[in-house]
Amino acid sequence: MSGKERIRAAFEHREADRVPIFEQGVASDVASEILGREAFTGATYLHYQEALAWMQGEAAHQEFEQRLKQDMLDVARALHFDMLSPPWRNSERPAAQLDEFNFLYGDPNGDYTVQRFDPDAKTFSAAERHYRTPAPETPDELEPAVEAAEQSAAQLHMEDPRAAYPWHAEMLGQCGNEFEIAGGVGLGIPLDPVWLMACQERPDLVGRWLDARLACVEKELEAQAALGLWVIWGGGDFAGKGGPIYSPRVFREIMLPRVQKLCQRCHQLGQVYVYRTDGNIWPIAHEFFVESGIDGYGEIDYAAGMDLDRLKARYGDRITFWGNVPCGTILHHGTQEQVVEFTRHVIEVAAPGGGLIVGSSNVIVPGTPARNVLAMVQTVLDCGRY
Numbered sequence: 001m002s003g004k005e006r007i008r009a010a011f012e013h014r015e016a017d018r019v020p021i022f023e024q025g026v027a028s029d030v031a032s033e034i035l036g037r038e039a040f041t042g043a044t045y046l047h048y049q050e051a052l053a054w055m056q057g058e059a060a061h062q063e064f065e066q067r068l069k070q071d072m073l074d075v076a077r078a079l080h081f082d083m084l085s086p087p088w089r090n091s092e093r094p095a096a097q098l099d100e101f102n103f104l105y106g107d108p109n110g111d112y113t114v115q116r117f118d119p120d121a122k123t124f125s126a127a128e129r130h131y132r133t134p135a136p137e138t139p140d141e142l143e144p145a146v147e148a149a150e151q152s153a154a155q156l157h158m159e160d161p162r163a164a165y166p167w168h169a170e171m172l173g174q175c176g177n178e179f180e181i182a183g184g185v186g187l188g189i190p191l192d193p194v195w196l197m198a199c200q201e202r203p204d205l206v207g208r209w210l211d212a213r214l215a216c217v218e219k220e221l222e223a224q225a226a227l228g229l230w231v232i233w234g235g236g237d238f239a240g241k242g243g244p245i246y247s248p249r250v251f252r253e254i255m256l257p258r259v260q261k262l263c264q265r266c267h268q269l270g271q272v273y274v275y276r277t278d279g280n281i282w283p284i285a286h287e288f289f290v291e292s293g294i295d296g297y298g299e300i301d302y303a304a305g306m307d308l309d310r311l312k313a314r315y316g317d318r319i320t321f322w323g324n325v326p327c328g329t330i331l332h333h334g335t336q337e338q339v340v341e342f343t344r345h346v347i348e349v350a351a352p353g354g355g356l357i358v359g360s361s362n363v364i365v366p367g368t369p370a371r372n373v374l375a376m377v378q379t380v381l382d383c384g385r386y
Contacts, residue, residue: 002082003179004083006082016354021359024088025087027363027367028366043365045122085233146208153213158219161224164220188237196246229271236276243279272296307324316350327362347380
């Protein structure tokens with residue numbers, strides 16, 4: 001079977017010749033170890049690599065983009081992936097490189113951010129932020145942002161899907177019969193404190209903002225359907241280890257109706273929708289897994305209590321599960337034996353009857369031993385159907 005056929009079988013709750021495998025990101029240093037050469041593939045390390053390429057000029061950046069596409073294909077084939085999704089990039093061109101590890105983005109005389117690379121952790125994150133206009137501090141101050149979102153939604157037009165999604169269009173043409181090519185649209189309440197306050201004090205503003213985002217999402221889905229994208233890899237983080245970051249009531253009253261509309265539109269277009277979020281979502285499990293209409297659930301956070309034994313038993317007839325092998329503990333710090341044992345358990349409890357895609361609980365993070373990633377993949381290959 002092809003990777004595309006395995007992914008389709010998983011969402012149709014049929015068993016394939018083996019359980020499908022997928023990662024939404026493999027850190028560049030891990031991919032480099034697997035391929036035996038420097039690779040551009042993922043995580044915030046990729047953002048630093050792209051910043052370096054930008055500072056070498058337009059030609060160097062174009063070469064970076066071509067290498068990125070090839071490296072992603074090479075690592076996907078080396079790891080027997082069955083689906084591809086676009087890399088998480090920071091495509092903004094830096095305004096200046098301050099030193100070896102620090103880059104300035106934005107207007108040096110206005111709003112700008114300094115991004116700093118940590119060579120030990122392989123992370124590239126904001127070290128300084130400078131804004132001329134203060135960020136909103138109270139829910140009422142969000143009104144201009146909501147109005148801007150509504151205006152943007154009204155003005156969004158996507159007449160040419162290939163121009164809107166060039167990476168997807170290229171991958172569909174190059175390897176669309178080999179891999180499932182995942183589309184993507186997200187929907188979630190911003191987790192900044194002022195937005196969380198607004199959930200209580202100005203739920204009308206939060207609802208309007210989500211409706212504006214949903215109007216954009218529907219146009220994006222239509223464009224992706226026109227390209228032939230079937231799996232929509234979406235969602236948006238809203239939980240931590242202790243449970244949802246906002247209350248179950250907020251999810252039921254504000255988020256749930258919009259997620260239902262999103263899923264309904266996906267289904268009208270013949271697509272399936274995967275909602276991804278870290279954290280413990282048991283407090284809203286019925287609403288999330290049953291009432292929302294989602295087809296898949298990803299970034300399954302074992303460390304937060306989201307174990308596949310319970311999930312499969314309760315929702316395995318309707319939900320396709322992706323992930324669950326802990327990326328920050330077992331894959332990153334565990335032994336090969338621990339990786340094999342955990343992966344085998346995931347397959348044993350969740351693969352029968354279909355509905356499982358094996359992968360990490362989020363992404364393959366920087367510093368993960370390549371031998372552990374290979375052990376997870378080899379376990380899937382050794383297990384066959386289940």
